[in-house]
Amino acid sequence: MKVGIIGAGALGLSAAYELGLRGHETHVFERDSFLGGQASTFDVGGGRLERGYHHLFRSDTDMVDLIDELGLSPKLHWIESKVGLFHGDRIWNFASPKDLLTFKPLGLLDRFRLGLVTLYLQKTKNWRKFEGVTARDWVEKRAGKRPYEVIWEPMLRGKFGKHYDEVSMAWLWGKIFLRVASRERLWEREKLGYPIGSFAEIFEALDRRIREMGSGVSLSTGVKRVVVEEGRAAGLEVGPPGAPPELHRFDAVIATTPSFVFTRLVPKLPQSYLDKLTGVTYLAAVLAILVLDRPLTAKYWLNIADRTIPFVGVIEQTNFVDPSLYGGNHVVYLTNYPAAADPIYRMSPEELLEEYLPHLLRLNPEFNRSWIREYHHHKVDAAQPIIGVNYGQRIPDNRTPIPGLYLANTTQIYPEDRGTNYSVRLGRQVARMVLEDHGHG
Ligand SMILES: Cc1cc2nc3c(=O)[nH]c(=O)nc-3n(C[C@H](O)[C@H](O)[C@H](O)COP(=O)(O)OP(=O)(O)OC[C@H]3O[C@@H](n4cnc5c(N)ncnc54)[C@H](O)[C@@H]3O)c2cc1C
Known part of the structure; x- marks a missing residue:
């Protein structure tokens, strides 16, 4: 046919x-x-x-199988992820469960509860029970208000902007449950996949x-x-x-x-x-991409848990793959997922850059705009459907x-x-x- x-x-x-x-x-x-x-x-x-x-996770088996069928497996590299969280004007390591244990902004009891809740989600296969409740309500109740505000809310805001508290717990379960599959053993550091050459x-x-x-x-x-x-x-x-x-x-x-x-x-x-x-309802993705002459941070993936900063994530591609892939340049994405009515969506590329630049000094006090060799701006419409409660229906x-x-x-x-x-x-x-x-x- x-x-x-x-x-x-x-x-x-x-x-x-x-x-x-x-x-x-x-x-x-x-x-x-x-x-x-x-x-x-x-x-x-x-x-x-x-x-x-x-990037790819280890759980992305359909894509990994396709890459294999296409004869591209030698290009797919699995690389240790360098994940951080910007909180209280400093960058915390956030790549492994051990990092959670040493995360001082949360008291010992909160860290313990958070660890238990994460483990529970990683071990739970029946996600249907999470469909009717928001991630916010479920996490606040099980892990506590402070762990929710410090760790999970920034992650939800990072993906759903102002709609963060509408998101279903089923979506958050999917994130946690599948993410653990990116580690061969629970205590191991996570590896992410990237096809070299893009x-x-x-x-x-x-x-x-x-x-x-x-x-x-x-x-x-x-x-x-x-x-x-x-x-x-x-x-x-x-x-x-x-x-x-x-x-x-x-x-x-x-x-x-x-x-x-x-x-x-x-x-x-x-x-x-x-x-x-x-x-x-779809959200767009707005990406400001800086091509720098040196690194901005030491992290690949940095969640921004600070609402005074106007972007929700900093993804430094060249802390994941080698800068030589981009002519020795260092490549940094500053990201947001706004609705079409949001000022961030409507700003011109130049306005967005001026809005963002002062905040980079908080991530690296030595940052200077003379480091910027190129600036690119991309908007992806319909980047993220909002997954509310009982979405399955x-x-x-x-x-x-x-x-x-x-x-x-x-x-x-x-x-x-x-x-x-x-x-x-x-x-x-x-x-x-x-x-x-x-x-x-
Ligand atoms: C910022 C960002 C980061 C992401 N990070 C990751 C990641 O790390 N790992 C991962 O696996 N995924 C990631 N994703 C998600 C991933 O990119 C998408 O889920 C996936 O690419 C969607 O593919 P698709 O073919 O379903 O849809 P699309 O890629 O949206 O394809 C639909 C196509 O239809 C075309 N089209 C629309 N209207 C017409 C028309 N009238 N006629 C002809 N063509 C038309 C569009 O131009 C488009 O090419 C990310 C997405 C974004 C926005």
């Missing part, structure tokens, strides 16, 4: 690859001029860097394989409309903005766009399905009410935190679903 796919991110490319392996033809249409969607890259110092920081290596390899199998990938070719004939998905109208649409006929269509984009591409859907699509089915039309996007990843691994998993699953529904199972 012939399947049209909207979007050349991790999900769309994985779906096309899976369909190709099973002998079917696909065509992937991507609005942007590059592959990879949210995990796409740009050039820095002769190397390639993700627009938003990316995530673009994976997307380019997928693109090559898809084409070798006789299918197509078109960049800078947005989908304008899903064509529905006699109640079934029959094709896609595609083309650059302003140009007359070109019709491509398909037996089935898989859309991987955010839900609010999907609603604009299709005829009116039944209200109950539409409500699920419009009921999700509001997830739209992959099979839409229009036969032959499938939706697969980050809002359907639950209870795990969305990530490239889960897009690969969902892409391959939905490809198999399409085949089953069309008698090729």
Whole structure:
């Protein structure tokens, strides 16, 4: 059969690859001029860097298996993570359970409770019991108010901005439960994965394989409309903005766009399905990327537990992989996940830099703006769906009410935190679903 796919991110490319392996033809249409969607890259110092920081956990087995299938395993390096927490005007080590024991801002009893609660979450498999309660209520009750405020609230704010106290405990469970899988033993230091050469290596390899199998990938070719004939998905109208649409006929269509984009591409859907699509709130990611002539901190991942600082995380890529990958430069992301109405989202790149720069002195008193060789600014819309309580009941089915039309996007990843691994998993699953529904199972 012939399947049209909207979007050349991790999900769309994985779906096309899976369909190709099973002998079917696909065509992937991507609005942007590059592959990879949210995990796409740009050039820095002769190397390639993700627009938003990316790494893998040991639990990301679908992605690790795909990397292996594509013959890229030698490029995937597992590197000890250097994680810190900025609290009380200093950087604390926060990479291992031992670091928690020596974390002085919490009293002994609080540290002990926190350790026990973390262990409990790591050992609990039945996450359903956490669905109806917010992470804030659950953690405050079990670990105490102070541990919540010092450790967990900054982490939730780091991901969900002002919506931090709406987030379901099921989401937080997913973070803790899966994260421990990144350690071979509980007391060991965590290792994170990175494909040397960037995530673009994976997307380019997928693109090559898809084409070798006789299918197509078109960049800078947005989908304008899903064509529905006699109640079934029959094709896609595609083309650059302003140009007359070109019709491509398909037996089935898989859309991987955010839900609010999907609603604009299709005829009116039944209200109950539409409500699920419009009921999700997305946050954007805003990234200020500094290319420096020397390191800013000694950490790869620094959570900012200080609300007077206007960014929530500092991710220093070159404390993870070697600066030689970026021409000897040191690369630092300053990150936020704002809603579209937030001033941080609306600021120009220059305004954002001026807002952020004074605060870098608190992380490193020697910092000087003369260290900056380049500055880049990226916004990723629809970067993070807000996962509220009882979220599981509001997830739209992959099979839409229009036969032959499938939706697969980050809002359907639950209870795990969305990530490239889960897009690969969902892409391959939905490809198999399409085949089953069309008698090729
Ligand atoms: C700042 C940040 C940090 C992250 N860190 C990590 C990490 O460390 N590890 C990890 O695994 N994951 C991470 N993620 C998450 C990960 O990037 C995403 O979960 C994953 O890339 C989503 O892939 P996708 O294909 O499902 O969606 P997307 O990447 O959003 O792909 C959808 C594609 O559809 C295209 N599209 C939209 N509308 C149209 C249209 N009308 N026609 C044609 N094409 C269209 C878009 O341009 C896009 O390319 C991070 C994300 C962000 C934003």
